[in-house]
Amino acid sequence: MSSLFRKKSIADLEKNASPLKRTLRTWDLTFLGIGAIIGTGIFVLTGKGALTAGPALSVSFLVAAICCGFAGLCYAEFASMAPVAGSAYTYSYIAFGEIIAFIIGWDLILEYALSVATVSAGWSGYFVNLLDNLGIHIPTILTAAAGTTPGVTTVFDLPAFIVVLVITWIISIGITQTKRANDTMVIIKLAVIVLFIICTVWFIKPQNWHPFNPYGLYSYHNGTAAGIIPAASIVFFSFIGFDAVSSSAEETINPSKTLPRGILLSLVISTILYIIMTLIMTGVVPFKMFSKYLNAPVLAVLAKTGQSWLSIIVSIGAILGMTTVMLVQLYGQSRISYSMSRDGLFPKFFGDVDKKHQTPFKGTWFFGIITALAGGFINLNILSELVNIGTLTAFILVSAGVLWMRHSQPDLHRGFKAPGVPFTPIIAIAFCLVLIAGLNWETWIRFVIWLIIGLCIYFGYGRKHATINSKH
Amino acid sequence: MKPYSRILIGLDGSDQADRAFNIACVLAQVLSASLYVVWIVNRDRGMDSSFGVNEDFYRDRSVQISAKLNPYVKKAADQHIDVTGKALIGNIKTLLAKDVPDEYKIDLIVLGNTGSNMVGKMLQGSHSGYVIQHSGCDVLIVK
Numbered sequence: 001m002s003s004l005f006r007k008k009s010i011a012d013l014e015k016n017a018s019p020l021k022r023t024l025r026t027w028d029l030t031f032l033g034i035g036a037i038i039g040t041g042i043f044v045l046t047g048k049g050a051l052t053a054g055p056a057l058s059v060s061f062l063v064a065a066i067c068c069g070f071a072g073l074c075y076a077e078f079a080s081m082a083p084v085a086g087s088a089y090t091y092s093y094i095a096f097g098e099i100i101a102f103i104i105g106w107d108l109i110l111e112y113a114l115s116v117a118t119v120s121a122g123w124s125g126y127f128v129n130l131l132d133n134l135g136i137h138i139p140t141i142l143t144a145a146a147g148t149t150p151g152v153t154t155v156f157d158l159p160a161f162i163v164v165l166v167i168t169w170i171i172s173i174g175i176t177q178t179k180r181a182n183d184t185m186v187i188i189k190l191a192v193i194v195l196f197i198i199c200t201v202w203f204i205k206p207q208n209w210h211p212f213n214p215y216g217l218y219s220y221h222n223g224t225a226a227g228i229i230p231a232a233s234i235v236f237f238s239f240i241g242f243d244a245v246s247s248s249a250e251e252t253i254n255p256s257k258t259l260p261r262g263i264l265l266s267l268v269i270s271t272i273l274y275i276i277m278t279l280i281m282t283g284v285v286p287f288k289m290f291s292k293y294l295n296a297p298v299l300a301v302l303a304k305t306g307q308s309w310l311s312i313i314v315s316i317g318a319i320l321g322m323t324t325v326m327l328v329q330l331y332g333q334s335r336i337s338y339s340m341s342r343d344g345l346f347p348k349f350f351g352d353v354d355k356k357h358q359t360p361f362k363g364t365w366f367f368g369i370i371t372a373l374a375g376g377f378i379n380l381n382i383l384s385e386l387v388n389i390g391t392l393t394a395f396i397l398v399s400a401g402v403l404w405m406r407h408s409q410p411d412l413h414r415g416f417k418a419p420g421v422p423f424t425p426i427i428a429i430a431f432c433l434v435l436i437a438g439l440n441w442e443t444w445i446r447f448v449i450w451l452i453i454g455l456c457i458y459f460g461y462g463r464k465h466a467t468i469n470s471k472h
Numbered sequence: 473m474k475p476y477s478r479i480l481i482g483l484d485g486s487d488q489a490d491r492a493f494n495i496a497c498v499l500a501q502v503l504s505a506s507l508y509v510v511w512i513v514n515r516d517r518g519m520d521s522s523f524g525v526n527e528d529f530y531r532d533r534s535v536q537i538s539a540k541l542n543p544y545v546k547k548a549a550d551q552h553i554d555v556t557g558k559a560l561i562g563n564i565k566t567l568l569a570k571d572v573p574d575e576y577k578i579d580l581i582v583l584g585n586t587g588s589n590m591v592g593k594m595l596q597g598s599h600s601g602y603v604i605q606h607s608g609c610d611v612l613i614v615k
Contacts, residue, residue, distance in 0.1 A: 075523075084531070085531070086527050087525045087527050088523035089525070090528050108523055176514065178516045178518045179516065179517035179518045180518070181518050183518075240522060241522050243522055243523065247523075328518070328519050331521070332525040333525075335525050336523075339528040339529065358514075358533070360529075
């Protein structure tokens with residue numbers, strides 16, 4: 001039994017490590033956080049969120065943000081336990097042992113692959129609209145996955161499928177984007193959001209806000225969960241990436257003060273933007289209308305106000321922003337499967353680094369094709385919920401880990417200590433559980449099936465092939 | 473007066489970079505200059521993502537590159553050159569053009585004209601081109 005929890009030693013990780021320079025201050029962290037947060041969720045999932053909670057979606061954003069705040073503090077402590085950079089997967093291999101590490105890694109593979117697929121569906125929604133504005137029409141049947149819009153027959157999302165393959169190819173030949181390119185994209189996304197707010201706020205009809213909270217905190221409507229909590233579970237997606245701040249403890253000046261401030265400020269600022277956005281969206285358009293614009297909800301508002309010039313600008317901004325997000329996520333996807341393969345938990349195929357391009361070429365293509373197919377065939381509702389349950393589970397494991405490590409290894413190096421332990425991790429876990437509960441039960445089943453497949457791989461392959469075997 | 477006393481050479485495993493290395497050795501010997509051999513794992517901060525999933529990859533590459541760097545350092549040391557080898561992780565362009573030269577007070581950068589393939593050049597521009605434009609010291613490109 002104990003071999004299930006066999007651990008990597010921290011000394012292995014510290015070999016060849018060069019210490020990072022401490023350069024980040026509160027505002028650097030805040031910008032880093034806002035940059036990681038803002039963008040895809042608001043362009044992609046506000047439609048589904050509005051259908052689930054009505055105008056009270058604005059409250060859902062607040063709930064999701066609070067969850068992220070607590071989880072972010074816990075992850076910050078977890079990520080600073082080893083004084084070198086590593087993934088959550090590697091840290092948990094050191095802290096808790098192999099099987100937990102495998103579960104976290106397997107979980108992150110789900111998160112990454114399907115969040116790319118989710119974003120690709122939104123990308124396609126804005127891309128098809130842009131082409132429409134330019135007078136080019138793609139057959140409707142090829143514009144979205146089956147079951148996206150009620151009453152409209154769609155089968156396959158061709159633009160989503162193609163864009164994921166193109167991005168896979170870009171990553172596989174070793175092209176990456178610089179910090180500056182990424183920052184530029186963040187500013188474009190922010191500019192589009194601010195422009196949208198300024199131009200559409202005048203079209204709000206307050207009667208659209210009545211009833212403000214049509215489905216209460218949690219209820220069951222037309223076969224799906226509805227209300228503030230289920231909507232919070234959906235828009236949690238909009239905050240994914242915020243933990244970029246958490247993993248910067250070793251690069252931060254005075255982390256015990258700066259990190260919580262950075263996490264708090266970036267969450268507060270982006271939540272305020274999100275709340276303003278959703279109030280405008282549900283104020284201009286009666287929320288039920290969003291069912292026709294599931295992939296590109298922001299465009300529902302602009303169709304209503306008749307600002308087609310603005311919808312072109314918003315579409316271009318959203319397309320650019322989402323392209324870079326997919327680039328980053330697919331890259332992460334190929335790297336997490338690389339890490340697991342290197343440790344022998346996955347076949348060598350995924351960790352094989354191509355000589356010419358210096359990338360895990362085969363693994364990148366393997367998951368790129370699967371992700372493209374997922375984006376082409378599976379609709380947004382299913383995809384986004386699975387991403388969220390994967391991420392929430394990872395945060396539960398991390399928060400529980402912080403509690404456990406404080407108890408079992410109180411003297412370990414910690415670059416950052418989360419304030420308010422044990423309450424902070426307990427609150428984080430509670431919030432994550434509430435958000436998981438708010439997802440549809442079909443998602444729980446799909447996730448459990450995913451975990452069972454993972455455990456089959458672990459016991460059938462990983463356990464025997466783990467490179468840690470040869471060291472003991 | 474010596475024209476150059478601290479020479480930086482960037483390696484990437486390509487034939488051109490190897491040629492550049494040989495030329496840098498000759499220069500270092502003739503000028504009795506110190507030689508700084510660096511090999512950089514490209515890590516663009518624009519690719520950072522959730523749960524730090526990329527970090528293991530960079531670290532592994534850096535460990536492998538440190539090993540590959542050794543024969544070069546030895547070869548230079550055998551020619552009685554004062555040589556320092558470094559495997560680094562970071563943005564190749566800014567490290568080569570600015571950070572490394574600043575840290576070691578480099579006065580000549582020697583690079584092979586390799587860079588990436590056509591698509592890479594179109595999207596990112598070549599490394600040597602960037603260094604020529606942005607570095608504060610002289611640059612020698614070996615074709």
